[in-house]
Amino acid sequence: MKLNSDINVLxxxxxxxxxxxxxxxxxxxxxxxxxxxxxxxxxxxxSVKRFEKAIKSTLISCKKSKLELIxxxxxxxxxxxxxxxxxxxxxxxxxxxxFNYLNEKVFFPxxxxxxxxxxxxxxxxxxxxxxxxxxxxxKWSELTISVTASKYLTLLKKFGLMEGSRxxxxxxxxxxxRLFVLFVYWISEIxxxxxxxxxxxxxxxxxxKQTFLDRLFQKKFSKYYNVVYTGDNLTIEPILPYESINExxxxx
Numbered sequence: 001m002k003l004n005s006d007i008n009v010l011x012x013x014x015x016x017x018x019x020x021x022x023x024x025x026x027x028x029x030x031x032x033x034x035x036x037x038x039x040x041x042x043x044x045x046x047s048v049k050r051f052e053k054a055i056k057s058t059l060i061s062c063k064k065s066k067l068e069l070i071x072x073x074x075x076x077x078x079x080x081x082x083x084x085x086x087x088x089x090x091x092x093x094x095x096x097x098x099f100n101y102l103n104e105k106v107f108f109p110x111x112x113x114x115x116x117x118x119x120x121x122x123x124x125x126x127x128x129x130x131x132x133x134x135x136x137x138x139k140w141s142e143l144t145i146s147v148t149a150s151k152y153l154t155l156l157k158k159f160g161l162m163e164g165s166r167x168x169x170x171x172x173x174x175x176x177x178r179l180f181v182l183f184v185y186w187i188s189e190i191x192x193x194x195x196x197x198x199x200x201x202x203x204x205x206x207x208x209k210q211t212f213l214d215r216l217f218q219k220k221f222s223k224y225y226n227v228v229y230t231g232d233n234l235t236i237e238p239i240l241p242y243e244s245i246n247e248x249x250x251x252x
Contacts, residue, residue: 001097003136009054010092011151013158015040018048019088020079022055023072058095059088064189066242067091070182073246082160083179089159090183090204094190102126102152107161108203110170117169118162123149173206178249180205180215181224185245188225188236196234 021030021039027049030036036048060075062068071091074084093100105126110118127145131137140148153168162168175183183205191199197209205212213234216227224245226237240248 001101001130001134001136003098003134004054004057004096006054006058006096007099007155008148008151009050010058011154011158013051013055015042016080016158018042018051019055019059020075022052023060023075027052058092058099060091061095062091063094067186067189069243070185070246077246082173083176083182085158085160086173086175086179087182087186089161090186090190090201092155092159093204094201098130099152099155101130104200104203107156107170111172111206112203112208115170117164117167118153120146120149120153123152175206177220181221181249182246184216184221184225184236185238185242188238189242194235196236197232 018040025033025039027036027045030039030048036042036045040048042048042051060068060071062071071087074081074087078084093103102123106118106123110122124145127137127140127149131140131145153162156162157164157168160173161171163171187196187199187201187204191201193199196202202209202212207215213229215221216236217229223239225239228235228237238245
């Protein structure tokens with residue numbers, strides 16, 4: 001597993017608008033165009049640089065160029081919208097292995113079992129279990145693990161999946177029709193294998209598998225994709241180009 005400090009950094013991000021700024025800017029251009037204080041209230045260049053690195057590696061960039069187009073389009077439209085935040089959650093999960101691991105082992109088991117909240121101790125315990133097998137984690141102190149666990153829950157809150165301050169409760173989002181279609185396009189592209197029935201990414205639709213399948217086959221979505229489902233095999237073929245799907249959804 002490739003580990004970095006992006007969870008800690010993004011969990012501390014005070015200015016969500018920096019995500020939009022770093023679509024086109026970097027530290028060099030910011031200094032030329034009036035300095036960092038022209039863009040953000042964050043006080044030091046060092047802090048902004050840390051945020052730039054984490055934003056670009058975990059939130060903005062994408063292993064799939066088609067998906068990166070969609071992500072950038074939504075950030076430009078409204079970086080703070082609930083839809084954009086969920087899309088960024090999906091992308092962060094694909095880019096950051098530790099974040100994805102914690103989602104898989106802590107967040108989604110709690111989410112799908114109907115639990116109300118997740119405690120910091122649960123995340124700490126999960127990281128400690130992983131520490132037994134991951135050499136890079138063996139260097140982490142108790143404090144580092146505790147801080148990472150706390151920042152993980154805070155980051156989920158920033159994505160709109162937790163709410164509250166000290167005691168954070170789980171939010172159960174409902175994907176709008178527009179975001180549902182974007183999820184279908186996202187999972188079709190991000191999954192390594194064409195059969196999506198057992199895709200690691202299916203829980204990211206925030207609904208049970210059968211509920212997802214029932215919605216997938218609704219007639220109103222047939223203009224966006226073709227579906228073949230045999231019970232143990234599911235393939236989805238997007239119809240519209242990725243670069244125009246978001247614009248088409250907005251206009252329709």
